[in-house]
Amino acid sequence: xxxxxxxxxxxxxxxxxxxxxxxxxxxxxxxxxxxxxxxxxxxxxxxxxxxxxxxxxxxxxxxxxxxxxxxxxxxxxxxxxxxxxxxxxxxxxxxxxxxxxxxxxxxxxxxxxxxxxxxxxxxxxxxxxxxxxxxxxxxxxxxxxxxxxxxxxxxxxxxxxxxxxxxxxxxxxxxxxxxxxxxxxxxxxxxxxxxxxxxxxxxxxxx
Numbered sequence: 001x002x003x004x005x006x007x008x009x010x011x012x013x014x015x016x017x018x019x020x021x022x023x024x025x026x027x028x029x030x031x032x033x034x035x036x037x038x039x040x041x042x043x044x045x046x047x048x049x050x051x052x053x054x055x056x057x058x059x060x061x062x063x064x065x066x067x068x069x070x071x072x073x074x075x076x077x078x079x080x081x082x083x084x085x086x087x088x089x090x091x092x093x094x095x096x097x098x099x100x101x102x103x104x105x106x107x108x109x110x111x112x113x114x115x116x117x118x119x120x121x122x123x124x125x126x127x128x129x130x131x132x133x134x135x136x137x138x139x140x141x142x143x144x145x146x147x148x149x150x151x152x153x154x155x156x157x158x159x160x161x162x163x164x165x166x167x168x169x170x171x172x173x174x175x176x177x178x179x180x181x182x183x184x185x186x187x188x189x190x191x192x193x194x195x196x197x198x199x200x201x202x203x204x205x206x207x
Contacts, residue, residue, distance in 0.1 A: 001079065001119045003036040005053035007046055007068060009060045009088065024108040026057050026083045033112045043071060050076045055123065057106060059083040062092035065100045079103040079126035081119070103129070145183040152186035155193045 006026045022028060027037045038049030055078050058065055069080055081104040104122030156167035175182040
């Protein structure tokens with residue numbers, strides 16, 4: 001990660017005027033270590049900056065992390081790190097039980113090599129988390145497809161008085177003939193069967 005989006009909480013007046021406090025802000029430290037920084041203090045700036053960033057550094061109270069992550073993920077998914085300054089930490093004392101997902105922690109006291117390795121392993125953690133998320137999504141999709149196919153097989157077994165393997169063959173052949181996925185054919189069968197059950201064989205809706 002060489003290009004980082006830094007999102008700030010409202011900076012206290014003391015930090016805006018205090019040179020020493022400014023030097024502890026993430027953009028100053030990260031720039032001094034050679035990182036390209038896109039600074040954002042509102043949603044418009046953040047959504048513009050995220051497109052060029054390899055990661056996001058949130059200098060915010062913990063309670064604000066989840067809403068920001070949800071907003072940014074709609075535009076682009078990148079590793080998310082929390083800049084744990086004294087100010088951000090003091091504003092987060094009541095948020096210890098909050099369900100937030102971050103890939104790493106950064107501190108103003110970190111030396112250059114410490115910050116570099118934290119970003120490196122945070123990036124690896126992010127891509128592992130993304131892979132797990134994608135695998136989970138695919139698995140849930142397959143389970144959902146299996147549910148529709150099993151329901152359609154059950155309907156065909158009942159209506160045609162055939163075995164499950166024969167019902168599966170019917171679905172497979174119909175999918176090939178219609179050039180559709182088997183799950184789409186199965187879904188159509190189930191929904192048509194449910195509609196007929198609701199309206200009755202004569203087409204009039206049951207009372």
